[in-house]
Amino acid sequence: MATLSDVARRAGVSPATASRVINGSSKPVTDELRERVLAAVAELQYVPNAHAQLLARSHRSAVGVIVHDVSDPYFAEITRGLQRVATDQGRLLMICNSYRDPDRELEYVELLRGHQVAALILAGSGYHDEAFTRQLNEKLAAYEATGGRVAVIGRHEHSGDAVMPDNRTGGYLAGRELCGLGHRAIGVVAGPRILTTTTDRLAGLRQALSEQGRELPERRIRYAEFDRDGGAEATARLLDADPELTAIVALNDSMAIGALATLRARGLAVPQQISVLGFDDMPIARDVTPALTTVRLPLVDMGVRAMSLVLGVGAPTPRVEVLPAELVRRDTAGFVPPSTRATAGSAPRARRGDSTS
Amino acid sequence: MATLSDVARRAGVSPATASRVINGSSKPVTDELRERVLAAVAELQYVPNAHAQLLARSHRSAVGVIVHDVSDPYFAEITRGLQRVATDQGRLLMICNSYRDPDRELEYVELLRGHQVAALILAGSGYHDEAFTRQLNEKLAAYEATGGRVAVIGRHEHSGDAVMPDNRTGGYLAGRELCGLGHRAIGVVAGPRILTTTTDRLAGLRQALSEQGRELPERRIRYAEFDRDGGAEATARLLDADPELTAIVALNDSMAIGALATLRARGLAVPQQISVLGFDDMPIARDVTPALTTVRLPLVDMGVRAMSLVLGVGAPTPRVEVLPAELVRRDTAGFVPPSTRATAGSAPRARRGDSTS
DNA sequence: TACCGCAGAGAAAGCCCTTTCCCGCAGGGA
C-alpha cells in the first residue's frame, strides 16, 4: 500500500505538507504544491491508513453499538434510528451482534473500547444474572472513567443514560385489551425468562389481570426463544396443555407470527376461535393475515434518542427517557368466542386504524 | 486510557515483556513476571489499543463487507452466511450499508481499504451504469494490487471471484410456472431498472414467456423500490392500468408482500382471482397468508461461499460459482381463474411442501 | 540600509504497540 511518504516523495514535498493538503488543514499551502500532492494521491491511489490516523489524532469519533442481532426486525428498527443520528453527525458506527450471549456482550465491550470508540450503546434486554450485571457494570465504569459515554436501551441495571421502552405498561395494555374482550383463559408465549424484557412485559400483563381479579398461573406461560420458531413451538406446547385457551399473548411479534403459524396448522381460526396479541409492532405485523394486533414501541425513536443522549454534550448525565407503549388494534384480537363467552357480542372486533401503504 | 507502558511500569517490567505476556507470545516469560503483568492489567482495566496493534503488526485480519442494507432480510441471510465462516476463522467483519447508493458504495471501498481489511466482499446487485462500474473496478483493482482479495455476490462486471445467484433461471422458472397454470395476462412488479438483478430476472421471465410464444410488454412492468412499499405501490399502478391481470410476479419477496397488501386492500382473492409469485424465499415468505409461492435462492450459502472464496488460499483466482434458483410452490399461485381461463381446472393449486415446523 | 514580522515549508516528536536484536547470566562441557 502506498503511504503518505510515498505521496510526499512523488510530489516533491514533505510528509507534513502532504498531510496538510489531504486533510484540508487550516494551515495554508500554496496552490502549486497542493496540486502536485493531489496529483500524486490520484496516481498512487493513495488511501490513508485509518489506524495510523486514529492513532495520531487523539480524536475519537466512532460509536460502538451492541445489539442482540441486527437482522432481527426489532433491532433493525432501533439501528435505523441510531444510524440516522450518527450519519447526521458524521460518525462511524461499529455494530456488533451479541446473539444474546452475555459473554459475547462482555467481549464486545472490550473490543469496542480497544477500538477507541467515543461512545457505547447497548441495545436490548438486560439479563437477570447478578454476576454478569456486575461484570458488565465494572467494564462500563472503567470505560466511562476514561471519558467514554455510555447509553443503554432497555435495561435498567446500568446507572448512566438510558432509553427505556415502557414494557410494563405495554404488557398492561395487552392484558387490559384481552380482559375487555372477555377473555379469561389467556396463554402467554414468552421469551427467555432470564431477559428483563420478558419479565417486565409479563409483570404488566399480570397487573392488568389482577385488576380484574384474575391471575396468570405459571402453567399458562411457556418460555422459548424470542423468535418465530420459538413462538410456534411454545404455542404448540401451550395448546397441548390447555386446549381451552381463547387468547394468546406473544411477548414479541416474531413469536406472534410463529403462534399464528401453529394455529393455522391446527386449523384454529384467528380471531374467531382464538385471539392473538403481539408486542413491538415490527413492520411485518401489518402484513401478516390477519393483521397482527400488537403493542407498539417507538423503535426508531428509541435509537434516535439513545444516540442523541450519547452524542449530546452538556446535559447533565444520567438521563433516563421512558418511551411509551401503545396498543395497535388490528385483526387478530376479537371477543371471546360464544361457547366460552361471558358477555355479549360474538363478531370479531372490527379492524381499525391501519390501511395498506 | 491506560497504555501498555502504564502496565509495564506498574508491573516493574519492560513494555516488551508486558506485550509478550498479554499476547501469549511464544517467547517464554517467567511465571513471576507473568503474574505481575496480569495483575497490573486487571488493576488498570487495561485494553490494548486496537489501532496501535493493527499498525504494529503488519497482519491484516478483518474482512470488509458492503451490502445494500443488512436489515433487509435478503442481505441479512447472506450476512449470516458470511458471519458463520468469518467467525470460524476468527475474523472480524466490518459491515457497511450502501443503501443502494453507488457513491456511498465507492466511499465504503475506500474506507474499508483505509481500515486495512484483508478482503472485501460486495454483496448485492450490480448497476447498469458504466461510469460507476469503471470507477468501482479501478478502485477494486488498486486494492487487489496491494494484496487485497475481493469477491462479489451477484454482479457480473467484476473480473475476480464471484458468487452468482442464477437470477435468470429463477425468472425463467417463475415464468414457466405461471404459463403452466394458464396465465397470459402477467404483470411484473420490478425493482429499480438500473439494477442487474432486476434485468436478469426479467430476462429469464421473458425467455419463459417467449418459449410459449408470448411476450412481456413494457406496459405490464412497473419499476419501483425493491421493498414492501415499492411493491404495494407498483401493484396498484399495474392494476389501475390493466385490471385484467391474472398474475403478478414480484421480483423479490418484499415487493411480493407489498403486492399482497394491495390486493387485499382491493378485495382481490389470492390465488382465486389473481396469482402472486415472489422471489428469494426470505424466511417470512412462508408465514404470510396465503403462504408465498416464490423462487428460492440459497442466500445463506451464497454468503458462506463468498467468504470461503475470499479467505481460501491457493486456489487459482478468479473463480465463479453459480448457485441455482429453485421454485418453491406454496399458496399464492393457482390456475388462472375460470372467466379468463383457456384450460380446465379452477381450484387453486394445492399447497405443497412446507409445513409450519 | 537594517530590522521585524510573517507566510509557507520542513524537521521531528509523538500516538501505542510489536518484534527484532542484543545483552547478561547461569550452566555444562572440555
Added chain:
DNA sequence: TCCCTGCGGGAAAGGGCTTTCTCTGCGGTA
C-alpha cells in the same frame, strides 16, 4: 578455569500518520 550455549529480559526500531516547533526568505517599516 574458560568458553560456549541458551534462556530470559530489555532496548530500540519501526508501523503511518498528525501536529507542534523551527527555519528560511520575503516584504514592509523605521
